[in-house]
Amino acid sequence: xxxxSNLEKVLAAGxxxxxxxxxxxxxxxxxxxxxxxxxxxxxxxxxxxxxNQTAVVRMASWAACKILIDEGLEPNYQMVCRDRxxxxxxxxxxxxxxxxxxxxxxxxxDHQRFGDHPEGKNVYDLDSVQLISIFKKMRDEGKFLNDxxxxxxxxxxxxxxxxxxxxxxxxxxxxxxxxxxxxxxxIQTQCIYNLPKFREFMKMAVDxxxxxxxxxxxGITPLKSVGMAKYMAKxxxxxxxxxxxxxxxxxxxxxxxxxxxxxxxxxxxxxxRETIPGVAGVHVMAIEWEHRAKEIVEGAGLLPRPVVD
Amino acid sequence: xxxxxxxxxxEILEMIEGxxxxxxxxxxxxxxxxxxxGEKEVGILATALRIARKKRGLPTSIEERTLERQCDPExxxxxxxxxxxxxxxxxIACGVGPQFVAERFPKVRVFPGINTTFIGGALEHGVWSERxxxxxxxxxxNFGGLCPIARCSxxxxxxxxxxxxxxxCEISPEVDCVWHLIVEKMAEMGRLEELERVWPVKNWxxxxxxxxxxxxxxxxKQ
Numbered sequence: 339x340x341x342x343s344n345l346e347k348v349l350a351a352g353x354x355x356x357x358x359x360x361x362x363x364x365x366x367x368x369x370x371x372x373x374x375x376x377x378x379x380x381x382x383x384x385x386x387x388x389x390n391q392t393a394v395v396r397m398a399s400w401a402a403c404k405i406l407i408d409e410g411l412e413p414n415y416q417m418v419c420r421d422r423x424x425x426x427x428x429x430x431x432x433x434x435x436x437x438x439x440x441x442x443x444x445x446x447x448d449h450q451r452f453g454d455h456p457e458g459k460n461v462y463d464l465d466s467v468q469l470i471s472i473f474k475k476m477r478d479e480g481k482f483l484n485d486x487x488x489x490x491x492x493x494x495x496x497x498x499x500x501x502x503x504x505x506x507x508x509x510x511x512x513x514x515x516x517x518x519x520x521x522x523x524x525i526q527t528q529c530i531y532n533l534p535k536f537r538e539f540m541k542m543a544v545d546x547x548x549x550x551x552x553x554x555x556x557g558i559t560p561l562k563s564v565g566m567a568k569y570m571a572k573x574x575x576x577x578x579x580x581x582x583x584x585x586x587x588x589x590x591x592x593x594x595x596x597x598x599x600x601x602x603x604x605x606x607x608x609x610x611r612e613t614i615p616g617v618a619g620v621h622v623m624a625i626e627w628e629h630r631a632k633e634i635v636e637g638a639g640l641l642p643r644p645v646v647d
Numbered sequence: 648x649x650x651x652x653x654x655x656x657x658e659i660l661e662m663i664e665g666x667x668x669x670x671x672x673x674x675x676x677x678x679x680x681x682x683x684x685g686e687k688e689v690g691i692l693a694t695a696l697r698i699a700r701k702k703r704g705l706p707t708s709i710e711e712r713t714l715e716r717q718c719d720p721e722x723x724x725x726x727x728x729x730x731x732x733x734x735x736x737x738x739i740a741c742g743v744g745p746q747f748v749a750e751r752f753p754k755v756r757v758f759p760g761i762n763t764t765f766i767g768g769a770l771e772h773g774v775w776s777e778r779x780x781x782x783x784x785x786x787x788x789n790f791g792g793l794c795p796i797a798r799c800s801x802x803x804x805x806x807x808x809x810x811x812x813x814x815x816c817e818i819s820p821e822v823d824c825v826w827h828l829i830v831e832k833m834a835e836m837g838r839l840e841e842l843e844r845v846w847p848v849k850n851w852x853x854x855x856x857x858x859x860x861x862x863x864x865x866x867x868k869q
Contacts, residue, residue, distance in 0.1 A: 501809030
């Protein structure tokens with residue numbers, strides 16, 4: 339075991355893993371974190387806590403992670419390279435692991451021009467691939483980037499993201515391979531709506547043997563409405579929402595669109611699990627819809643979650 | 648070259664408010680090439696200032712001069728006799744110009760008339776693009792002759808990130824995803840495999856991050 343996290347154990351035991359996601363509040367409202375967390379307890383193996391996602395200022399990811407630990411859930415600490423240099427990133431992973439955080443997801447981070455403080459300066463001292471390699475070095479060699487010894491190495495299960503729908507498409511599996519070569523133990527993909535394209539992506543990954551070196555979790559985000567589907571398709575870079583999905587949502591009554599979105603998510607998980615080789619689990623990102631995560635996971639036949647010692 | 652943009656006329660008028668005798672000072676270097684701070688632009692700015700000040704009933708003594716360069720003390724020295732005769736000098740060189748002029752003539756108020764924007768080149772007449780961030784350790788040959796430090800919004804060395812769509816950067820459809828271009832170019836050159844290397848962290852000490860930079864060339868010093 340590298341970290342002995344629940345997620346790592348579930349994957350090591352060969353179970354189809356399920357991770358969830360929780361966005362910290364835009365304030366210090368700890369109760370809000372606890373409230374969202376209780377919807378995910380027992381539903382997922384680990385919960386990603388986003389790090390100022392879309393460059394909008396929110397409660398620090400590590401702090402929300404600690405609240406989850408106190409509530410009896412396992413967090414996955416997302417860290418972006420946008421806001422911190424190598425000094426702060428290494429310092430934060432030491433602090434986070436000292437608080438009991440065992441999973442980390444290394445990301446470049448959305449550019450701040452999207453966010454609520456677009457006038458800010460960014461850092462990008464490292465990129466996500468380099469961040470993975472530094473954390474691996476700290477864990478496996480017990481050394482900082484500068485080769486100095488650590489007084490206590492962080493036990494961390496290292497994650498990374500992959501977007502099969504960004505361009506250039508044929509380079510996507512290769513880049514995921516770079517993250518795995520750098521030390522990623524697990525991958526969570528961007529939200530999948532275009533299954534044929536994801537299938538093609540996974541074929542390239544499997545041809546490269548990447549699924550044998552690393553657990554690849556397929557990203558699932560339920561569409562709440564036609565509006566959300568159209569927004570994702572139009573405004574979120576690197577998001578691929580096929581027209582037929584939009585039409586399917588349009589085909590039902592407005593009040594029933596959310597239910598239809600959940601149904602689509604369930605079908606997608608089942609199809610991925612049954613027909614796409616190399617997928618080790620799903621990452622269910624029910625954005626601001628944490629209370630409906632259970633329906634998805636249960637509907638996909640993935641409850642109860644395994645308990646692994 | 649160093650590329651710049653003119654400051655709004657109103658901003659310059661505010662800067663020189665209360666200054667009767669003003670010199671607009673151009674530079675024949677980069678800013679002449681990018682049509683923002685050469686002799687021609689000195690004439691245009693001086694005329695605009697005269698007209699605007701005349702309308703407001705203010706003194707219209709705006710003189711014009713353009714130096715060979717403003718980043719070299721020997722050319723700044725050409726102003727030695729005249730400089731203190733002005734209440735204000737508006738330098739329309741890059742950011743180096745107003746600093747060198749102010750340093751040489753401490754009694755004169757010196758103002759920047761342009762905003763220095765980036766190191767780049769002309770794509771066509773009237774269009775420039777940033778190409779270099781002066782990181783102090785050039786690596787472009789490894790990326791098909793394209794710089795990921797200056798041209799990727801996140802300076803990724805192992806790109807492209809998940810925000811690359813239709814060859815464009817996530818920040819704007821106006822911005823090319825340089826990593827898309829790098830992948831395409833390396834594929835064309837039959838060198839795609841080279842990009843599979845995990846590029847280690849960059850040493851930024853040669854960049855501005857290592858503190859303000861200074862070069863001493865012993866072979867050139869007298």
